[in-house]
Amino acid sequence: MAAKLKFCCTNNLAEYEACILGLRMALAMDINELLVIGDFDLLIHQVQGERATKNDKILPYVNLAQGLCKKLKKVEFRNTPRVQNEFADALTTLTLIIQHPENSHIDPFEISLKEEHAYCSHVEVEPDGKPWYNDIKMYLEKQEYPEGVTSGKKKTLRMIANGFFLNKEVLYKRTLDLSLLRCVDAIKAT
Structure with a gap:
């Protein structure tokens, strides 16, 4: 899924918006176990409770993400370097180049990895x-x-x-x- 934020926010808030969107999508699909792959190390540590959140604007995001994680049976966060996050880059590129009206619906597409031809x-x-x-x-x-x-x-x-x-x-x-x-x-x- 790709989403375009139509409000001003920092990169940190955009990362949280994406994480929360993904968690909500997983819950809507009745997924019980989830692997969250992200390139924002601070978000991962904050959501897992390993680092304190000092910014008052980010605290509601952390609380919401943690609450969504509790609804899942198992959730694992894995950090990947930004240069290795090709899927996120591809979705970002698609979001930037596709112009669509406000009320339009874009059918989802699935990306799957195959082990053989x-x-x-x-x-x-x-x-x-x-x-x-x-x-x-x-x-x-x-x-x-x-x-x-x-x-x-x-x-x-x-x-x-x-x-x-x-x-x-x-x-x-x-x-x-x-x-x-x-x-x-x-x-x-x-």
Whole structure:
């Protein structure tokens, strides 16, 4: 989530506003355990009660953040150096460049980290029993089209086939950097 504050405040208050917004969002989503990653060390220590708050303007923020934390089963704060906080920088950039009306609603987007390439977890079974690349391979091998295709689909097949390379029985897909990816069927992929 990204938010734009439309009132004057210090950097410290903006950090607290962001923290409280995140805590409220987590509670609204019925999250019980939360890891809060921030680059403002003072906020983390103040909310955890490890450092006293001398500023009267910040004290209500600290109390509110602590009260929200008590509503969670488990909350952990972790400090990350500002130079390593790419997600916060990206959201800040998005907030600055996107101009939106006062009453508009922006659909949320999700950022997820994957441990493997998308193609590793997505394999479709071919309904006709032939591999997904059968038409491309047949065209490259014999210059033949599937039965009953229109001239438009023939043109599309020729264009698609330009991105592939056939070496004997093995079909490869050319990438933008001209490396070759071997095309496999559903059985070999799993």
